[in-house]
Amino acid sequence: MTLIPKSRFLGGAEIAAVLVFVAAFAVPAITKSVLIYSILNQALVGVVAAQSVWIMLRMNLLSFASPAFMAIGGYTVAIAGQYEITDVFAMTAAAFLVPALVAIPLGALVLRLRGTYFVLVTFVLSQIMQLLLFETPGLTGGSNGISGIPPATIFGTELATNRQVVLFACGIALFATIITACLTRFFRQHFAAIEENEILAESLGLVVWRYKALGFVVAAGIAGLAGYSLVTMLLTAHPSSFDSGTAVDFIAYSIIGGRSSILGPIVGTALMVYATNLFGTHGQYAQGLYGVLILVVVLALRGGIVGTVSTLLRKARGA
Amino acid sequence: MEQFLQATIIGVSLGTQYALLALGFTLIFGILGVVNFSHGGFYMLGGYVAYACVAHAGLPYPLAVLVAILATGALGWVFELLLIERLVDDHLATLMLTLGLYLVMSTAMLEIFGPLSMDFRFPVTGALRAGPIYAPLENLVVLGVCLIAILGLWLILFRTDLGRALRALADDRSVAMAQGLRPKILFPAAFALATGLAGLTGALVTPILSLSPGVADPVLATSFLTVILGGLGSLGGAALAAFIVGIVEAYSSVYFGGSIGALVLFVLVLLLLVFRPQGLLGREIRGA
């Protein structure tokens, strides 16, 4: 009897997720609409940040630190730009690694404690980052930020036009998705065990805090990539882009989209960014919509949009 | 010397305000196990309700404050009873619920009152001058009211049956329930008590500082910081930490200016987590 099941490394959802971003590369070829580029770019930045949140949600941990790590990634690139370092491969590595390295000691500190502490501490971290940005004008430009960041370059070519920036954002999002998919797929049983019953998992011998720390470090790197993408889109690194309130947006995208599947943050980001743009100049009301949807998801549609749809599909097939 | 006394008075006043917020937050966490993300929102709501009573309904300020307490308490009661109660054992879910509530609340306030600061003034002006001491009366009044509120809370928690029941639930819910305590009444009561305190603090402090949709976030951050410092779940720790935070904030803003003080405080608290993760007076917190 084969007791232990062998499972495929690649899951359907992960493949679909990667394909979504491969397909996204086609958009600039199909349309020249600046509005679509803008919405798409916002979504491409948002989805990477939402994935950062989603990685921790896989272990039932809610992180508010995404803006802080986004800031580290974004400012790293902005500062490097001041020294004319703009190569996209070097900067992608830097935008991932610098926040990840910062996350290592932080993770070791916080992740041995209760999940509730994790939430509070990550919230405080994003407040600290905001203050740090304001209080270090020599490095970060303080309340002015760093503007006029030179465009990213790939093999010497500048990515300066709207189209090129969108393609760049697609590339970052694709890369981030591959990393996220590999991590969550490879460790899915460990993460799932921690999410469902951490005490049992630990009593069976799982070194729970190490997996949480691994997730935290990778999530920090992913958020750093989102920061790189954001800073490239705006050509400016400014504290207001990394305001701790934006953490709520990314959390909303993940929860509303569905926390059980890698497609969740993608669907959630796409729909919420689109909906926010419908609000037009009243964009601040979008958070009210997020609030209502979060309540609906948590109370009734636990799986979020993707979870609910897949449950309905399963029932339709089974019936 | 004057600066020092000045800073001390401000610090103690801030301490009592933070204490009310932190105590309420700790009540909800200790008794229900819920991290209340809408705590800052109730502070903001208290401010807006009091403002609306004064500016639109023409009520005298003390009455407005009372209405604010009742409104925030009632909303807290209803929210707990209808929504939180269904998921009270799922910590992440209840946190998300309070987050959702906060987003709805702040958008509603934004819609009703707009994004700018309200012209909401404290009715008592002037200052007390006694030798080297210069203390704005508004600070003293708020200090006084907050101290009375803290005393009232202490009386409720330690001298009434309701309070004993609440503390028993916080200590060990299963044992308390086996002894017949009914969470159905007690949980909403605990939540309402906490949100009422947040609303009271908002109604008192926003006329002195400012009233806009943005005031909720720093209040939440300070509440979090205070309960981490004091030890999550410890009432005594929350109160003690609140005074420490208030006083440090007051001294650093008087002597250093800017937000260096807040930054140093945040970083110190994070470091504290390394060496003493249970905070000042908290209990064990290792593991799940």
Added chain:
Amino acid sequence: MSELRVEGLAKRFGGLRVFQDISFTLPSGALLGVIGPNGAGKTTLINVISGRQPPSEGRITLDGKDVTGQPAHAISRLGVARSFQQTNTFKSVSVRENIARAVRFGQRGMPAGLEALLQEFGLSARLDEQSDKLPYGLQKMLGLVMAFATGPRVLLLDEPAAGLERAERQHVDRFVAHVRDAGASVLIVEHDMDLIRRLCPRILVLDAGVLLADGPPAEVLARPDVIAAYLGDTEEAA
């Protein structure tokens, strides 16, 4: 070799003293029962020995190695497994996946006799059922099997028979026999006196956090202080 020794163990929560001055040795391959009225601190004792909570005082050694204060995963890796009083499984996944996780996290590979155990308890036929859809008794047995699946040298069982029907309690006997055949020592916390008398050549009595007695059941259960401790307690073998 897997001698578990506990010396001067105490646990306090705030002002509440759960137990103190607990000392005993569980020799390699032995079977020890722990009884006591409700609230005597028995589950907390297992929590502390298994590393879920740190002791307030005292030492725990495994084969002479001091493991006091180590976290649950470390204690588990050293070969001490525990079961839970309430059913405790990964509810949303299948029986098969539950066992797979136990083996995977235990990192010692599938222990000999695992498949036989699954067969014996009727779990082999239900490998692909979702674990929380199983009847209560089977979920309880699954929890026991999962603890065994980590390949332990010492098993701490927290009221394995609690909630089981009379007919199902013999499964616990069979489980303990299997486990001992595999060479592990067992500590059982129980309320079911019949089971304790049947299985355990030696028992500890815990009352209000104090170790009252340590010896063979016939002797221990005849002691007046042990009898008195139980007079106030309404829960006895069903």
